[in-house]
Amino acid sequence: MSPVASPESVRRHNLSLLLRHLHHSGALSRSEIGGALGMTRSTIGELVADLGGRGLVLAGDPARLGSPGRPSLVVRPNPEGAAAITADIAVNSLAVAVVGLGGQILHLARVAHRPRRLAFEQTVEDILKLIKSAQASIPAGCWIAGLGIGVPGVVRRADGLVHFAPNLGWRDVPLGRLVADRIGSGLPVLIANEADLGTVAEHTWGAGVGVDHLIYVASDVGVGGGLVIDGHPLVGATGCAGEVGHVQVNPMGVHCRCGAIGCWETEIGGPALLRRAGSAEKGYQPEAVARVLRDAAWGDPVALPAVEEVGRWLGAGLGGLVNAFNPQRVVLGGYLGDMWPLVERIVQAELRVRVMAPALEVVEIKPAQLGAEATLLGAAELALTRVLDEPTLVPVRAAEGGPA
Amino acid sequence: MSPVASPESVRRHNLSLLLRHLHHSGALSRSEIGGALGMTRSTIGELVADLGGRGLVLAGDPARLGSPGRPSLVVRPNPEGAAAITADIAVNSLAVAVVGLGGQILHLARVAHRPRRLAFEQTVEDILKLIKSAQASIPAGCWIAGLGIGVPGVVRRADGLVHFAPNLGWRDVPLGRLVADRIGSGLPVLIANEADLGTVAEHTWGAGVGVDHLIYVASDVGVGGGLVIDGHPLVGATGCAGEVGHVQVNPMGVHCRCGAIGCWETEIGGPALLRRAGSAEKGYQPEAVARVLRDAAWGDPVALPAVEEVGRWLGAGLGGLVNAFNPQRVVLGGYLGDMWPLVERIVQAELRVRVMAPALEVVEIKPAQLGAEATLLGAAELALTRVLDEPTLVPVRAAEGGPA
Numbered sequence: 001m002s003p004v005a006s007p008e009s010v011r012r013h014n015l016s017l018l019l020r021h022l023h024h025s026g027a028l029s030r031s032e033i034g035g036a037l038g039m040t041r042s043t044i045g046e047l048v049a050d051l052g053g054r055g056l057v058l059a060g061d062p063a064r065l066g067s068p069g070r071p072s073l074v075v076r077p078n079p080e081g082a083a084a085i086t087a088d089i090a091v092n093s094l095a096v097a098v099v100g101l102g103g104q105i106l107h108l109a110r111v112a113h114r115p116r117r118l119a120f121e122q123t124v125e126d127i128l129k130l131i132k133s134a135q136a137s138i139p140a141g142c143w144i145a146g147l148g149i150g151v152p153g154v155v156r157r158a159d160g161l162v163h164f165a166p167n168l169g170w171r172d173v174p175l176g177r178l179v180a181d182r183i184g185s186g187l188p189v190l191i192a193n194e195a196d197l198g199t200v201a202e203h204t205w206g207a208g209v210g211v212d213h214l215i216y217v218a219s220d221v222g223v224g225g226g227l228v229i230d231g232h233p234l235v236g237a238t239g240c241a242g243e244v245g246h247v248q249v250n251p252m253g254v255h256c257r258c259g260a261i262g263c264w265e266t267e268i269g270g271p272a273l274l275r276r277a278g279s280a281e282k283g284y285q286p287e288a289v290a291r292v293l294r295d296a297a298w299g300d301p302v303a304l305p306a307v308e309e310v311g312r313w314l315g316a317g318l319g320g321l322v323n324a325f326n327p328q329r330v331v332l333g334g335y336l337g338d339m340w341p342l343v344e345r346i347v348q349a350e351l352r353v354r355v356m357a358p359a360l361e362v363v364e365i366k367p368a369q370l371g372a373e374a375t376l377l378g379a380a381e382l383a384l385t386r387v388l389d390e391p392t393l394v395p396v397r398a399a400e401g402g403p404a
Numbered sequence: 405m406s407p408v409a410s411p412e413s414v415r416r417h418n419l420s421l422l423l424r425h426l427h428h429s430g431a432l433s434r435s436e437i438g439g440a441l442g443m444t445r446s447t448i449g450e451l452v453a454d455l456g457g458r459g460l461v462l463a464g465d466p467a468r469l470g471s472p473g474r475p476s477l478v479v480r481p482n483p484e485g486a487a488a489i490t491a492d493i494a495v496n497s498l499a500v501a502v503v504g505l506g507g508q509i510l511h512l513a514r515v516a517h518r519p520r521r522l523a524f525e526q527t528v529e530d531i532l533k534l535i536k537s538a539q540a541s542i543p544a545g546c547w548i549a550g551l552g553i554g555v556p557g558v559v560r561r562a563d564g565l566v567h568f569a570p571n572l573g574w575r576d577v578p579l580g581r582l583v584a585d586r587i588g589s590g591l592p593v594l595i596a597n598e599a600d601l602g603t604v605a606e607h608t609w610g611a612g613v614g615v616d617h618l619i620y621v622a623s624d625v626g627v628g629g630g631l632v633i634d635g636h637p638l639v640g641a642t643g644c645a646g647e648v649g650h651v652q653v654n655p656m657g658v659h660c661r662c663g664a665i666g667c668w669e670t671e672i673g674g675p676a677l678l679r680r681a682g683s684a685e686k687g688y689q690p691e692a693v694a695r696v697l698r699d700a701a702w703g704d705p706v707a708l709p710a711v712e713e714v715g716r717w718l719g720a721g722l723g724g725l726v727n728a729f730n731p732q733r734v735v736l737g738g739y740l741g742d743m744w745p746l747v748e749r750i751v752q753a754e755l756r757v758r759v760m761a762p763a764l765e766v767v768e769i770k771p772a773q774l775g776a777e778a779t780l781l782g783a784a785e786l787a788l789t790r791v792l793d794e795p796t797l798v799p800v801r802a803a804e805g806g807p808a
Contacts, residue, residue: 010414156762163761213641227728229633236730237617238762246758247724250655260723260758319664320651324631324728326640354650354664357567358560358642 012392014039018047019056019077020388023101024204027076048075054394055081055141056101056387079104080139082394084383085187087127087149088194088375091167091221092286094123096130097373098138099380101387103205105373107137120173128182143394145387146188148379150197151175152222157239160191166257167221190382195224196233196242197378198333198368203228204381206369207331215321217244218333218368220286222257223265227325245269249317267313270335276306289335296342304342311343315350322355322363330365333374337367416796418443422451423460423481424792427505428608431480452479458798459485459545460505460791483508484543486798488787489591491531491553492598492779495571495625496690498527500534501777502542503784505791507609509777511541524577532586547798549791550592552783554601555579556626561643564595570661571625594786599628600637600646601782602737602772607632608785610773611735619725621648622737622772624690626661627669631729649673653721671717674739680710693739700746715747719754726759726767734769737778741771 017037022028028036030044039047051057059075079100088095088110095110109130113123131147138144153165160176180189199216202208208216214228223245227234234241245265246258253262266272270289277292279285295303318330332340344365351360370377387393421441426432432440434448443451455461463479483504492499492514499514513534517527535551542548557569564580584593603620606612612620618632627649631638638645649669650662657666670676674693681696699707722734736744748769755764774781791797 007411154760154762161762225728229638230636232634234633234729236763237732237766238730240760240762241617241728241730243727243730243760243763246727246760247651248720248758249652251653251720252656258758258760316652316655321728323647323650324629324645324725325638326642326645326647328641354652354662354667356558356644356647356650356662358558358565358644359640359647362641 015047015391016389019391022077027074029074053396055397077102080142082143082387084145084380085134085147086376086379089151096134097376098134107134124178146383148190148383150194150375150379152194154240155191155193194375196226198374199226200233200381201370201374201378202331202368207366211329213327214329215327216331219269219336220334221270223269264317268310273310276309277303307342311346315347319351319354322359326359328362331368333368340367419451419795420793423795426481431478433478457800459801481506484546486547486791488549488784489538489551490780490783493555500538501780502538511538528582550787552594552787554598554779554783556598558644559595559597598779600630602778603630604637604785605774605778605782606735606772611770615733617731618733619731620735623673623740624738625674627673668721672714677714680713681707711746715750719751723755723758726763730763732766735772737772744771
């Protein structure tokens with residue numbers, strides 16, 4: 001429970017409630033807002049005026065906003081009112097975006113990058129260059145909440161230390177501090193694991209909308225994951241919850257890059273599929289994985305059993321996680337989402353054996369929906385939280401009038 | 405976020421905040437309350453008067469309350485003001501208690517019970533008899549919030565259906581509905597898994613006080629568990645989260661009572677220890693487990709390796725859970741707590757290999773503190789939640805004056 005509420009804190013709470021609701025739901029009529037949030041017409045009017053004065057929402061006649069079918073005046077988040085700069089440091093590419101309120105991508109640049117062993121300092125330079133050109137694209141008057149960056153590794157949230165990002169060849173690099181020093185404007189810099197951001201993005205805009213208990217598991221090279229518990233992303237004590245790829249599933253298994261043996265990652269990661277399919281490629285190649293999936297779909301006598309074997313391990317590991325968390329939905333990202341139609345029967349059969357009935361009867365499995373943009377959108381949510389929690393951080397615009 | 409707050413809802417929120425704080429912290433001076441909750445002296449005075457008028461707290465001079473060292477007037481929860489009736493259906497015994505505010509046990513009866521295959525209807529009759537004599541002991545004027553019952557099985561919280569309680573021989577028995585029908589007074593009847601209740605109890609009164617991210621793992625026959633996430637017990641979508649005993653850790657393992665193979669329970673449960681120690685006892689005998697632990701402490705050449713082997717599996721499984729949840733603390737209950745001094749080194753070595761550094765650097769492992777009463781205390785917390793959330797449910801006492 002939060003501490004004692006004063007009338008002023010109630011008002012700020014309500015501003016936050018309304019802005020977050022619009023950010024997640026898009027354009028709504030005043031009566032839809034009233035129905036969803038239990039606010040009176042006059043309260044909504046005051047709050048919309050306040051948020052509008054800060055440039056955070058646009059209110060007006062539906063025709064002007066381009067949704068002519070709506071029966072009453074609508075309010076919608078203003079993507080050019082507040083935004084986040086976000087970056088995705090992936091294994092094969094770097095991307096930077098500007099994402100406005102409502103999850104609208106205002107600017108996006110993705111460049112190919114050396115597939116292996118990105119030198120840390122060089123990567124920071126490259127990201128800073130992309131950020132600079134993103135900053136040039138920010139609309140006038142747009143309030144920037146912060147910079148969110150996703151990396152494929154284990155991150156300590158407090159200071160953005162990347163403890164371990166094996167596919168970048170990074171160990172204990174101070175990404176958060178270095179970027180903050182180089183940007184130097186006092187802008188908050190938030191670093192998070194890419195799968196945690198994928199979880200947030202799929203929960204906010206993708207295959208997990210409206211779900212309070214969610215497990216997200218994604219793989220390309222490694223296996224990452226994230227959890228939503230009672231509607232909130234699980235961060236954990238130090239910001240690295242969701243490392244489900246490093247649950248031991250096979251004590252007779254192979255060495256994992258983390259140093260342990262038989263982690264789930266070694267059985268269901270992209271390289272595990274290639275290994276089982278006898279692929280000549282060493283390590284991870286997205287094209288090679290796609291080829292195995294395509295061959296398996298045609299019933300290829302090597303590819304199909306390889307996919308099915310990965311499916312059994314996927315089901316075995318998911319069974320344990322479903323027993324531990326009792327989620328409503330499991331969202332599969334990365335190549336696991338592409339593989340889902342081929343392994344659905346096998347995974348469901350594993351779950352039927354392993355999962356306690358009251359947990360089994362509610363859980364649904366779905367492929368992820370947001371594809372390559374998931375990390376950027378999740379990073380935006382992370383950085384925008386500041387303004388969603390406290391809309392009064394954004395100053396009232398002089399032109400719009402109202403008390404400054 | 406909760407919906408819009410009115411002044412009246414702010415007041416009820418504050419009553420709840422204060423009562424819960426006293427329930428968890430015990431006797432406090434007004435200045436300690438002010439410091440902890442950020443309330444003014446006059447707000448505290450009004451709230452204490454309200455709660456006192458309902459008989460939920462006792463306020464007065466410290467000498468009268470028996471804590472003469474305190475410098476100022478103290479307020480404390482009144483265990484005879486509101487209480488829960490709680491029951492623990494264990495494998496070898498049945499217990500019923502009356503637990504008052506502040507976690508004080510006002511009445512407790514535990515009777516030995518047939519160790520195996522309790523017939524469902526007979527158990528309900530036996531529990532009802534114990535409840536009847538507990539009801540006779542309830543102090544006059546004490547408001548009973550509800551009846552909380554813990555069972556060693558998988559429970560659907562919504563209706564108290566016990567889906568699977570292998571050590572009681574129960575499958576799909578409507579425990580909640582049957583008890584509610586037989587009690588018949590409209591008293592809420594809440595059924596939960598015993599390990600979930602142990603989690604709540606250890607978090608509220610035992611080895612997990614003040615910890616926001618906690619994993620509880622306990623074993624006697626089976627292996628149960630529970631999670632605290634951001635300060636709140638994880639319930640899951642249908643109330644059966646925390647079934648960590650049924651995470652697969654060994655695909656080459658033995659059949660589990662749940663139907664799957666190689667569940668964690670089959671490697672670290674009490675019967676697994678006895679099996680490894682070559683014990684003649686079939687199944688689970690608490691005395692036999694205690695004997696193996698005692699022998700191992702003396703370095704017995706059969707018992708010690710058996711304990712160490714269980715310790716390795718304990719560490720392997722915990723490593724995965726710590727990676728998934730990033731907790732601050734792991735609390736070991738049942739025989740695992742007793743075994744802890746013997747396996748601490750082995751478990752810590754496993755965690756060092758398996759757990760990501762930012763998670764490893766914060767996690768502590770401790771044995772549970774509440775012993776046999778954990779289930780009863782956790783069940784009380786479950787039932788008392790109603791009055792802790794909404795103290796105005798308890799009517800103002802006529803004798804004390806104030807608006808009725």
